[in-house]
Amino acid sequence: MTRSRISLDSKLLPLIAVLTFMVLAAWLAFTHDQYRSVGKLLADQHGASVEASYRASSRMYQLSAGIMFRELSRHPAVIDWLETANGGDEHERARIRDWFSKLLRSDYLRLRDEGFVQFQIHLADGSVLYRFHRPEAFGDALTEMRPSVRLAHAERRTIVGFEAGRGYPALRHVFPVEYERQLLGSIELSVPFTRLQQRFEELLPGNTFLIQEHQRHPRP
Numbered sequence: 751m752t753r754s755r756i757s758l759d760s761k762l763l764p765l766i767a768v769l770t771f772m773v774l775a776a777w778l779a780f781t782h783d784q785y786r787s788v789g790k791l792l793a794d795q796h797g798a799s800v801e802a803s804y805r806a807s808s809r810m811y812q813l814s815a816g817i818m819f820r821e822l823s824r825h826p827a828v829i830d831w832l833e834t835a836n837g838g839d840e841h842e843r844a845r846i847r848d849w850f851s852k853l854l855r856s857d858y859l860r861l862r863d864e865g866f867v868q869f870q871i872h873l874a875d876g877s878v879l880y881r882f883h884r885p886e887a888f889g890d891a892l893t894e895m896r897p898s899v900r901l902a903h904a905e906r907r908t909i910v911g912f913e914a915g916r917g918y919p920a921l922r923h924v925f926p927v928e929y930e931r932q933l934l935g936s937i938e939l940s941v942p943f944t945r946l947q948q949r950f951e952e953l954l955p956g957n958t959f960l961i962q963e964h965q966r967h968p969r970p
Contacts, residue, residue, distance in 0.1 A: 819939070
């Protein structure tokens with residue numbers, strides 16, 4: 751009787767081992783699925799927080815830039831000087847740059863404190879009339895390398911978005927300036943990504959934010 755019981759138990763051992771393995775495998779699969787579900791939930795929550803922070807910050811800057819542009823565009827001197835600069839020679843434009851510097855210097859300092867480090871004025875052909883952040887650099891054409899300027903001038907509408915430019919990536923706000931349906935140029939107010947990065951990290955401490963450049967065509 752004892753021998754047959756031992757023999758029976760020994761025959762059941764492989765079956766017990768298989769069942770144990772199946773239970774363990776099912777438990778591991780369930781645990782892994784739960785881990786993935788929790789991980790996805792946390793990732794979705796984190797992604798939603800990042801997106802909310804970005805939308806809130808970019809919206810705040812967009813509203814501030816819009817208010818500033820409306821103030822500038824209502825100033826009679828801005829329209830007159832832009833109109834004169836478009837038809838003037840370099841000597842005339844130098845005088846107008848000096849006038850802009852004196853008239854809007856305090857406004858630029860206030861904008862810079864708010865995060866708008868780049869403040870520049872473009873002529874109708876897309877060339878730079880004056881950069882408040884780099885007064886010594888002017889006259890370069892932007893329409894080829896800056897889609898935001900090209901679109902703002904071609905479509906006569908405000909363009910907002912990230913763009914690299916010559917220096918560094920920034921959240922750019924380009925406002926076309928018109929008078930009696932004639933394009934006079936544009937005003938640009940831009941926030942460097944480093945400033946946005948700092949603000950995001952204040953809103954979501956413990957995170958690092960980067961901007962990734964996507965290219966449609968590889969560089970030669």
